[in-house]
Amino acid sequence: MTEILTAPAAGSPLALLFDIAASTAQLCAGLVQDEERDLAETAAADHIYTAYPDTLSRAVDHDTWTGFPALRDNNVQPSAVAHLDSGLWLHHTITADADYRDALTLLVPCACGHGYVPTLLEDERDLLELLTELRATGGRAVHSDDTGGPYCDSIPAT
Numbered sequence: 399m400t401e402i403l404t405a406p407a408a409g410s411p412l413a414l415l416f417d418i419a420a421s422t423a424q425l426c427a428g429l430v431q432d433e434e435r436d437l438a439e440t441a442a443a444d445h446i447y448t449a450y451p452d453t454l455s456r457a458v459d460h461d462t463w464t465g466f467p468a469l470r471d472n473n474v475q476p477s478a479v480a481h482l483d484s485g486l487w488l489h490h491t492i493t494a495d496a497d498y499r500d501a502l503t504l505l506v507p508c509a510c511g512h513g514y515v516p517t518l519l520e521d522e523r524d525l526l527e528l529l530t531e532l533r534a535t536g537g538r539a540v541h542s543d544d545t546g547g548p549y550c551d552s553i554p555a556t
Contacts, residue, residue, distance in 0.1 A: 434476040435465030442478035442490035445500040450522050453529075458488070484537045489516075504528060506539040515539035 406412035443460035463478040477491035485507035493501050504525070505514045519525050532538070 431467035434467040435478075438465035438467075438476040438478040438490070439463040441492060441500070442480070442488075442502075445490060445502060446488075449500065449502075450525065453522055453525055454488070458482070463490070486532075486537055487514075506532060506537065509535065509538040509540045 406416065439460075442463045442465075446454040446458055447460075458480050462480045464480070465478045466476060468474060468476045473494065475491050475494050477489060479490075480488045482488060487505040489503045489505060491501050493499050502519045504517045504519055506517065506528075507513075508515055517524075517528055519528070
């Protein structure tokens with residue numbers, strides 16, 4: 399015999415328990431996201447403080463970072479971003495691979511205005527080298543072998 403399942407009657411103990419479970423799940427999800435944001439901001443600030451003591455730690459305040467929770471559907475770890483100026487951004491996350499290492503990326507607006515060019519920074523030397531190149535262009539990434547037009551390999555600006 400097949401029984402058709404019906405929703406519990408309004409006001410019944412089961413209906414109340416279902417409502418409590420749904421509210422608790424939403425509250426827990428919100429708390430987890432808030433915690434992930436805070437942890438991402440702290441991890442970014444700690445990373446630049448220890449790995450970039452002569453550059454970024456002097457220029458970027460710890461409260462400049464904005465954290466973002468993980469995107470579980472897309473397997474994206476929590477991250478944080480800091481706006482530097484003139485369209486340049488820092489993006490920090492912890493890799494999901496077995497090493498769980500810090501990954502700091504400088505996002506530079508493309509000279510064509512159609513997107514950003516990401517550069518993974520390995521250390522302070524990488525940053526200084528890149529900044530030296532960018533200073534000559536006013537903080538814009540210049541295309542190599544540019545033939546003109548919107549044929550940019552950068553990540554499109556949204």
